Amino acid sequence: MAKKKLPGHFCKVCGMRKSNESFSGRGHAAHICKACSRLSPARQAEEMTLHRLENLPLRRLSESEMMWLKNRTHDHRPEVKSLACMVYAQRFSRQARNQKKQELSIQTLTLNINGEICDSYGDPIYVKENYQVSRTPPTVVRTQEDGASQTIAPPPKILAKLLKWTVHTLEIFWWGEDYCAPADAGQEDETPLWSVHVEYSNGEVQDVESADDPPDHVSELLFALAELFE
Ligand SMILES: [Zn+2]
Incomplete structure (x- = not known):
């Protein structure tokens, strides 16, 4: 059976699925909605990074995902940096705890x-x-x-x-x-x-x-x- 296609179109900047009318012709192909296309390229990139941080998979992160996250904790953009630090601390403390438990009796x-x-x-x-x-x-x-x-x-x-x-x-x-x-x-x-x-x-x-x-x-x-x- 064919996969059911969701209505609308996904914007990679704001991370939302929006109606087709929310995209211009070029925006469709680039996956950037009209609202987001008005943002500067730097701002678009920042939004995308923030979304990626918010939506990191809950499973154990791969080496490269962990490295990406770690690098974001030194990001020059304050918003990215503070979110990355928070996410990293959560992830890391969970891992560190599980490791520590092994040596506790x-x-x-x-x-x-x-x-x-x-x-x-x-x-x-x-x-x-x-x-x-x-x-x-x-x-x-x-x-x-x-x-x-x-x-x-x-x-x-x-x-x-x-x-x-x-x-x-x-x-x-x-x-x-x-x-x-x-x-x-x-x-x-x-x-x-x-x-x-x-x-x-x-x-x-x-x-x-x-x-x-x-x-x-x-x-x-x-x-x-x-x-x-x-
Ligand atoms: Zn958008």
């Missing part, structure tokens, strides 16, 4: 919650709990508000899976970056509503605390740990 983890979180029905509940997790030997200690503490020894496989999920899906290593705005740093008198302390097998140690309500990933970790005690 949690040895011990402490989670402290002292605030309101949403339960699975979306209702806020007050939680004051502390969890201490250790991979070897596999133990989880839960201390509740009244000071009572409980220790369990989950199967190593279950615990290993949970810790892996905490790194790869919850991205715990970046909680400080993702959830703790630098503005928080000055407010030391505020009691933290949640905090984590993590020690990784490669020797890295992470401490994060925040006076803001626990974000979803923090609640998810709390629920997963609480589930071990059911």
Whole structure:
């Protein structure tokens, strides 16, 4: 079956499909609409570059696409440069994170919650709990508000899976970056509503605390740990 042809014509400058009337005779062949053809050649080229930046494929970029993007971060046109920097930072941080995850394995983890979180029905509940997790030997200690503490020894496989999920899906290593705005740093008198302390097998140690309500990933970790005690 023949491919259905879309109505109108594509303009490579503004990146839009426009009616045939929006193109002059010459414009049709050049793929530049009347409105865009009134722009200077320099401006047309800039528009095209901005569109290409906005529409970069979501898949992993090829070497040459990556190089093109990298070069645009030094572009002399301020608009191109700032958009390219933004796109590049997004792409690069995703790639860098995925790479970093490969070398992270949690040895011990402490989670402290002292605030309101949403339960699975979306209702806020007050939680004051502390969890201490250790991979070897596999133990989880839960201390509740009244000071009572409980220790369990989950199967190593279950615990290993949970810790892996905490790194790869919850991205715990970046909680400080993702959830703790630098503005928080000055407010030391505020009691933290949640905090984590993590020690990784490669020797890295992470401490994060925040006076803001626990974000979803923090609640998810709390629920997963609480589930071990059911
Ligand atoms: Zn156009």
